[in-house]
Amino acid sequence: MRIALDAMGSDRAPSVEIEGAVGALRELEGQFRIVLVGDRERIEAELARHEGVPAERVEIVHAPVRIEMGDSPAHAIRRKPDSSIVVGLNLLKRGEVDAFISAGSTGAMMAGGVMILGPLKGVDRPAVGAVIPTGSGYTLLIDAGANVDTRPHHLAQFAQLGTIYARDLMGIDQPRVGLLNIGEEPEKGDERAVEAYRLLSASEGIDFVGNVEGRDVIHGPCDVLVCDGFVGNVLLKFYESVSGFMIGLLRKEMEESGVELDLRRAFRKLDYTEYGGAPLLGVNGVSIICHGGSPPRAIRNAIRVAVQAVERGMVAHIERQLANRAESSPSQ
Amino acid sequence: MRIALDAMGSDRAPSVEIEGAVGALRELEGQFRIVLVGDRERIEAELARHEGVPAERVEIVHAPVRIEMGDSPAHAIRRKPDSSIVVGLNLLKRGEVDAFISAGSTGAMMAGGVMILGPLKGVDRPAVGAVIPTGSGYTLLIDAGANVDTRPHHLAQFAQLGTIYARDLMGIDQPRVGLLNIGEEPEKGDERAVEAYRLLSASEGIDFVGNVEGRDVIHGPCDVLVCDGFVGNVLLKFYESVSGFMIGLLRKEMEESGVELDLRRAFRKLDYTEYGGAPLLGVNGVSIICHGGSPPRAIRNAIRVAVQAVERGMVAHIERQLANRAESSPSQ
Numbered sequence: 001m002r003i004a005l006d007a008m009g010s011d012r013a014p015s016v017e018i019e020g021a022v023g024a025l026r027e028l029e030g031q032f033r034i035v036l037v038g039d040r041e042r043i044e045a046e047l048a049r050h051e052g053v054p055a056e057r058v059e060i061v062h063a064p065v066r067i068e069m070g071d072s073p074a075h076a077i078r079r080k081p082d083s084s085i086v087v088g089l090n091l092l093k094r095g096e097v098d099a100f101i102s103a104g105s106t107g108a109m110m111a112g113g114v115m116i117l118g119p120l121k122g123v124d125r126p127a128v129g130a131v132i133p134t135g136s137g138y139t140l141l142i143d144a145g146a147n148v149d150t151r152p153h154h155l156a157q158f159a160q161l162g163t164i165y166a167r168d169l170m171g172i173d174q175p176r177v178g179l180l181n182i183g184e185e186p187e188k189g190d191e192r193a194v195e196a197y198r199l200l201s202a203s204e205g206i207d208f209v210g211n212v213e214g215r216d217v218i219h220g221p222c223d224v225l226v227c228d229g230f231v232g233n234v235l236l237k238f239y240e241s242v243s244g245f246m247i248g249l250l251r252k253e254m255e256e257s258g259v260e261l262d263l264r265r266a267f268r269k270l271d272y273t274e275y276g277g278a279p280l281l282g283v284n285g286v287s288i289i290c291h292g293g294s295p296p297r298a299i300r301n302a303i304r305v306a307v308q309a310v311e312r313g314m315v316a317h318i319e320r321q322l323a324n325r326a327e328s329s330p331s332q
Numbered sequence: 333m334r335i336a337l338d339a340m341g342s343d344r345a346p347s348v349e350i351e352g353a354v355g356a357l358r359e360l361e362g363q364f365r366i367v368l369v370g371d372r373e374r375i376e377a378e379l380a381r382h383e384g385v386p387a388e389r390v391e392i393v394h395a396p397v398r399i400e401m402g403d404s405p406a407h408a409i410r411r412k413p414d415s416s417i418v419v420g421l422n423l424l425k426r427g428e429v430d431a432f433i434s435a436g437s438t439g440a441m442m443a444g445g446v447m448i449l450g451p452l453k454g455v456d457r458p459a460v461g462a463v464i465p466t467g468s469g470y471t472l473l474i475d476a477g478a479n480v481d482t483r484p485h486h487l488a489q490f491a492q493l494g495t496i497y498a499r500d501l502m503g504i505d506q507p508r509v510g511l512l513n514i515g516e517e518p519e520k521g522d523e524r525a526v527e528a529y530r531l532l533s534a535s536e537g538i539d540f541v542g543n544v545e546g547r548d549v550i551h552g553p554c555d556v557l558v559c560d561g562f563v564g565n566v567l568l569k570f571y572e573s574v575s576g577f578m579i580g581l582l583r584k585e586m587e588e589s590g591v592e593l594d595l596r597r598a599f600r601k602l603d604y605t606e607y608g609g610a611p612l613l614g615v616n617g618v619s620i621i622c623h624g625g626s627p628p629r630a631i632r633n634a635i636r637v638a639v640q641a642v643e644r645g646m647v648a649h650i651e652r653q654l655a656n657r658a659e660s661s662p663s664q
Contacts, residue, residue, distance in 0.1 A: 134577075135577060135580070145514055148514070148521060148522035148523075148525075149522045149523055180566060182477055182480070182561070182562055182565040182566065189480060189562065190480035190481045190560075190562050191480075191481055193480075193562070213566075213569055214565060214566035214567065214568065214569030214570040214571075214573070215569035215570065215572060215573040216573070217570055217573070218570065218573045218574050218576075218577040219573070219577075228522075229514070230514055230521065230522050230525070230563065231562065231563045231566055233514040233546060234512060234514065234545075234546035234563055234566075234567060235546065235566060235567065235570060236546065237545055237546030237547035238546040238547065238549055238550065238567060238570065238571070239546075239570070239574065240547060241546070241547040241548070241549070241550045241551070242550050242571065242574055242575075243574075243578065244550075245466075245467060245550040245551075246575065246578050246599070246602075248467070249598050249599055249601060249602075250582075250593070250598050252598070253593060253594060253597060253598035254593065257593065257594060257597075259591060259592065259593045259594075260591065261582070261585060261586065261589065261591050261593045262585060262589060262591075263585075265585060265589075266581050266582050266584070266585035267578070267581055269581060270578075270581075
């Protein structure tokens with residue numbers, strides 16, 4: 001198995017990526033190689049700083065260009081063929097690697113996933129899943145920002161994609177699916193939510209537990225939380241930032257009172273580096289998006305998730321499930 | 333000035349309401365009376381438990397029925413004419429009181445505000461504003477849940493409503509207005525956000541600072557944050573619940589480590605009871621919605637906000653601003 005990693009993606013590339021990759025090769029189980037995609041010279045220089053790297057398990061594919069945060073994603077995918085993201089996704093498309101991971105431009109990874117890998121048969125809108133920590137464990141929020149202006153049947157598809165991910169990667173046999181909404185009753189919410197509720201209630205193979213309000217999300221009443229990418233993105237980014245805000249208030253109080261509480265330990269559950277990035281689900285390949293600010297640990301965990309997704313046949317599972325559904329209901 | 337208070341609204345009615353009202357009469361400046369709306373017998377019994385209540389400043393209007401959380405809001409407004417919310421809003425409509433406050437059903441307060449008070453001239457969709465604590469102070473989130481399926485020009489109106497509230501009640505001369513979105517650039521977001529950005533950029537009298545992402549909300553880059561009621565409601569309720577979740581993690585750590593940090597003091601900024609409820613803006617009257625779980629302090633502060641809104645002429649300000657705009661652009 002070969003896992004491609006964008007070596008030019010993160011804010012501290014390529015050192016974070018190389019350190020994450022070396023850690024993965026040392027610590028993770030499974031027979032896999034890492035294909036580092038990026039500026040060959042810089043990658044080699046960085047690799048040379050690590051001792052005992054198993055050279056036979058590391059390859060480099062030269063890609064000298066970086067897609068910048070300011071670049072328009074779709075435009076960059078077309079105009080930067082030598083960029084690490086485009087080169088990496090093309091390796092995946094041609095079957096030369098089994099997965100691709102990047103901590104670079106999220107927009108370019110989403111656009112490139114759809115434009116280069118393409119959606120699987122039966123998938124109208126590939127979606128980003130983000131694993132968020134909750135009181136009862138973890139919840140996959142889908143869509144976390146790949147799509148806006150979704151229609152109800154897109155949300156029903158997100159439930160399918162999320163269910164397969166939760167089964168294959170989160171180890172949940174029968175994932176509970178909730179619909180993010182502003183009230184519990186079926187008739188609550190905007191037009192999209194009301195119709196999505198109806199579709200989800202009638203979806204075979206989906207364990208739909210009903211609407212989930214903003215106040216309930218954190219308690220983890222479901223394993224998969226379905227929503228349009230606009231609200232999903234707002235919620236995810238707000239969640240990530242609010243803990244920082246509260247930590248700031250706590251630090252101030254600790255300073256003023258002289259009391260020292262181990263915040264890192266208290267909030268270890270909130271550490272996103274544990275979850276290994278956000279998969280783009282519904283495209284023809286295992287494609288994982290990491291935070292731009294990822295530390296090596298997050299990269300290593302994304303490699304772990306990628307290896308597992310390949311081993312467990314996640315893409316084939318999605319293809320089988322969605323293509324069947326497309327055939328049985330051609331009108332959608 | 334007469335401020336009507338639903339005595340049957342909160343989860344611990346009427347004791348919380350009466351205690352809040354008595355506190356307001358004792359502590360707040362301004363010449364006002366409190367009109368308690370609810371079951372006369374229960375209110376009198378509760379009042380008798382307090383000493384030194386200035387009887388000449390308290391009136392009771394009998395309303396024996398309560399709108400329950402499970403009631404369909406619009407249905408309840410029509411079918412429960414003797415409910416405290418319907419009686420209170422009718423007092424306000426007839427000009428017998430100057431404001432109405434309830435910690436009862438939020439849905440019924442929103443529906444009743446529109447159905448009984450009616451929108452002001454030029455206001456298409458009255459909206460709920462919620463004051464949330466941020467790193468730089470407070471931000472008015474509007475709409476916090478009164479409207480879904482809004483159109484771009486509704487969002488532009490929310491900016492007008494929010495600007496007037498921030499000026500009259502938050503003491504900000506030139507409130508900065510942001511648009512909640514999933515990217516910073518004008519072309520980011522769903523169709524609604526893109527068009528709302530354009531309208532807000534062209535709005536006279538609005539200090540539009542651009543798009544605000546989920547991750548930026550908590551830092552307080554604006555005084556008024558405009559959004560559709562779906563995402564606003566999800567965000568508000570999530571915010572209220574996530575601090576509870578984090579406090580739970582901290583308590584666990586304090587227990588395990590034996591270290592005691594004063595969390596109440598650390599998070600005093602997050603205490604919603606300070607902000608005095610969420611106004612329904614754009615209706616013909618001062619109407620304020622409080623949490624069902626409000627303590628007496630929150631009720632007292634809602635009374636303070638209501639008194640100020642009346643004193644400062646908030647409704648007249650909205651009417652003047654919006655009616656003018658309606659005349660100058662009749663096509664909307």
